[in-house]
Structure formats: C-alpha cells, structure tokens
Amino acid sequence: MSRPDRSTRALHQALPPALRDAVDDFAEHLSRVRNRSAHTVRAYVTDLVSLLDHAVRMGCVDLADLDLSVLRSWLARQRTTGAARTSLARRAASARAFSAWAHRAGLLPADVGAALASPRAHRELPTVLRADQAAALVEAPARRASLGTAPPATPRPGEAPTRQAPLGTAPPATPRPGEAPTRQAPLGTAPRSGAAEDTATVAVPLRDRVLLELLYATGVRVSEVCGLDVGDVDHARRVIRVFGKGGRERSVPYGVPAQRALDDWLRQGRPGLLGSHSGDALLLGARGGRLNPTTARQIVGGYAEAAGLPRTSPHGLRHSAATHLLEGGADLRAVQELLGHSSLASTQIYTHVSVERLRAAYRQAHPRA
Known part of the structure; x- marks a missing residue:
C-alpha cells in the first residue's frame, strides 16, 4: 500500500x-x-x-x-x-x-x-498570462543572466519571504580585510567555489530558460518536463516524447525558440551540471541529479515575481499555453491531445477562459455593453 x-x-x-x-x-x-x-x-x-x-x-x-x-x-x-x-x-x-x-x-x-450522487465541483477559471506576459516570463532568464543576477526564490508556505537585494547588486556581505567579496550563486544552485561556481553561473540560467520555454511551448505538466530524458527529444522533428498520467505516451511539438534554448542548454549548460548520478535526465538540479518538480515550481515563481508578473506556477503556464492555442484557432481535440487529457471535458474549461476574455473585451469596447 x-x-x-x-x-x-x-x-x-x-x-x-x-x-x-x-x-x-x-x-x-x-x-x-x-x-x-x-x-x-x-x-x-x-x-x-x-x-x-x-x-x-x-x-x-x-x-x-x-x-x-x-x-x-x-x-x-x-x-x-x-x-x-x-x-x-x-x-x-x-x-x-x-x-x-x-x-x-x-x-x-x-x-x-x-x-451515489456527488455535489458538482465548482471549477474556477484558471488564471492565465497574456501572450506578452508569457513571453516576458520565458525570456526572463536570458535578461537576468546578462545582468548577472538571479531571481528571488518563492518562499514555501509558512515561511517569511527573504529580503531581496536591489537589481544588479549583491547582498551586503562584509568581506574581511584583503578579501574580495564572494559571488552569489544563481537560484537553485548549491554553494560552489572557483571554476565550479563559474560553470554553475552559466549553466543554471540556461537550464531555467529551457525549463520555461518547454513548459510554455508544449503545455506539459511539471512532472512530465522533469521526467524527460535526453533521448526523449527529437530535434529533427522538434517534438518531445512525454509519459503522462497513467503511463500514457504522447508526442508534443515545440517551436524554434524552445529549440534554441535546448541547443544552448545541451551544448553549454548541461555539461556543467553533469554528475555521476545524472543518468539520462534532460534537466538537472544543482547537484547533478534530475531536476525536482518542487524546485521547478520555485524557479517559475521566482522569475514571475522578479519580472513583476502575476503569481505563476508551471500549471499556470500550462493554462496559458492551452488558452493561447485556442485563441489562435487551434482545434479543441488537438489541444486535448497535446495536453494529454483523457476526457474532452477537461479541455473545455479553456474555451470558457477565452469566452470570459471575449466578454471582458466586449464590456470594455462596445458602447451598449
């Protein structure tokens, strides 16, 4: 049991x-x-x-x-x-x-x-990002890397949020006489020294970027993206092989931006975090093991907070991807297949999201709304 x-x-x-x-x-x-x-x-x-x-x-x-x-x-x-x-x-x-x-x-x-009858569960409409907000989120790691800073980590429930240093600055650590101030490790990394720290500083933003790109480009669940192996990526056809709920396998396409992020990660990022227990895992954590879904949620939340976006999770990116696909004219059945829903009823909630946005636009723009 x-x-x-x-x-x-x-x-x-x-x-x-x-x-x-x-x-x-x-x-x-x-x-x-x-x-x-x-x-x-x-x-x-x-x-x-x-x-x-x-x-x-x-x-x-x-x-x-x-x-x-x-x-x-x-x-x-x-x-x-x-x-x-x-x-x-x-x-x-x-x-x-x-x-x-x-x-x-x-x-x-x-x-x-x-x-046995049961009460009908009240299903709240999921919170979704606008397309420009989603783009800002997935591009945040590249901007942060260019500034040499890391996003604030999202505190766990019950924990007080840690106070963040201003953008582009390090926490005010006082070095000893004759010592240089220590560099700060990016989000999700363990303390390192020397060349190892430099490698992690380069690798982690690349890992974060490919994580965000894949979550938004494919709409996969956080457990699914963390479960990907290197061999699950078909670079020629630009699809990933995903094992979803119930062990069901599906192929999900991704776009050119995600392909670029994957290429950069596999060439310049993953080798820097690779360890003896990395195995075939595509995304790696700070100590070289497979990236944990909890850490992935903290990464997404941290970048959203740093970018001034609404509170967002990997599932929020999944909601956003599905909604933007439907708003762009995608067929509901195709979205169901991409998301790995066993029932079309699970996918139909995203049509409600689009209708609510249409109503909001109507109320704002129509003179007799």
Whole structure:
C-alpha cells in the first residue's frame, strides 16, 4: 500500500482484517493494473480508509454490509465537518471506484456506489498570462543572466519571504580585510567555489530558460518536463516524447525558440551540471541529479515575481499555453491531445477562459455593453 499519512495508517490498522485486506488489494489494483501514480493511490486509499472506518462505526462488520445508505452517510458527515465541494466530489469518486472494483472482485454482491450522487465541483477559471506576459516570463532568464543576477526564490508556505537585494547588486556581505567579496550563486544552485561556481553561473540560467520555454511551448505538466530524458527529444522533428498520467505516451511539438534554448542548454549548460548520478535526465538540479518538480515550481515563481508578473506556477503556464492555442484557432481535440487529457471535458474549461476574455473585451469596447 502507498504510504498515507500517520492518522490514515492508524485507522487502516484499526480496521477488521477483511476490510484492511480489501484496502490493500484495491491499492495494488490501482498501482499495478490501472497504473495510477503514487499520489493518486495515496488519495484513494485515504478516502477509502475514512469510508470504511465510518462503516465500522455504523455497525458494518463485513464488506458485504456496505450499502448506499452508508456511503451517503459518510459524505454527509464529511460535509458537516466543512469539506469543500471539490473534496466531496473527489471522495464520492473514490467510493464509486472502490465499489465497482469490489463488485467485480466478488467482494460486494452489488455495485452499491453506482447510484451515489456527488455535489458538482465548482471549477474556477484558471488564471492565465497574456501572450506578452508569457513571453516576458520565458525570456526572463536570458535578461537576468546578462545582468548577472538571479531571481528571488518563492518562499514555501509558512515561511517569511527573504529580503531581496536591489537589481544588479549583491547582498551586503562584509568581506574581511584583503578579501574580495564572494559571488552569489544563481537560484537553485548549491554553494560552489572557483571554476565550479563559474560553470554553475552559466549553466543554471540556461537550464531555467529551457525549463520555461518547454513548459510554455508544449503545455506539459511539471512532472512530465522533469521526467524527460535526453533521448526523449527529437530535434529533427522538434517534438518531445512525454509519459503522462497513467503511463500514457504522447508526442508534443515545440517551436524554434524552445529549440534554441535546448541547443544552448545541451551544448553549454548541461555539461556543467553533469554528475555521476545524472543518468539520462534532460534537466538537472544543482547537484547533478534530475531536476525536482518542487524546485521547478520555485524557479517559475521566482522569475514571475522578479519580472513583476502575476503569481505563476508551471500549471499556470500550462493554462496559458492551452488558452493561447485556442485563441489562435487551434482545434479543441488537438489541444486535448497535446495536453494529454483523457476526457474532452477537461479541455473545455479553456474555451470558457477565452469566452470570459471575449466578454471582458466586449464590456470594455462596445458602447451598449
């Protein structure tokens, strides 16, 4: 079973053996048969343990005792404790998935979750950058490199933001008598010295540039871009091979600016960060390992903040890429394929974004709006 949090593990251990085995078998099914990510399996397991704990409290001693009234009671209890509509919708989906699997496996006499309704999740329109803002963001590393500065790192939740030195200046470190002031390492790098520091100073902006270019040019997820290997890039056709959710493979094209960034990174940047544990990873972190999605999010947020842009994440660049494709006349099915959405409904939200922009332009420009 995937490793849920401590409270879920405690509830799991307190379940009757038959229910506990059902949870473990369902997690195995999600992981090995459905090829779900560890994060998805952990979310489903957390929901299922909560459901079965509630069922035991209602007097269910065996899985066959689980019925629709128990499922509804569980969701109602979740709502009274303040769960959001999106959380309730996800938990209802978890219950339906488990019920369908348990019925097929012969653990339930009927698929009791098939009739379980759930509140419609409220989907907020994603925040997207304008085309000129997206261009300013992806070009920010080149401008920063020419000035010899690094963008401010985005603080983690709960941390106070660090005070940044003015543009083009170093923090006011006081050197000892006769010593030269130390150079500051770029964002995402570990402290280095001498030639290694100079190499990192050149390599990191090139890495950041290709990261931003690929995220915006292709609209891929941050986990997908960090998972790219050197061999996944087809330079001749200008496409990358991406393995998305559920292990689904797709080919995504990119443009000339991203190709230039890739060429510069592979020639002048990646060799400077290459280490014994780099493997075939395309994008590397400060210590030579594969770039971590958390670090990638900090890089995107840092450059957006430094450029004076709205708060942006890799997923925000994905939203922006999809919206700009549709506004430029791309077919919705083509955008679905590029983004790797299994359902067209997931892609249709971007048409709503475009309609909202059209309404805003209408209200601003039409004399009788």
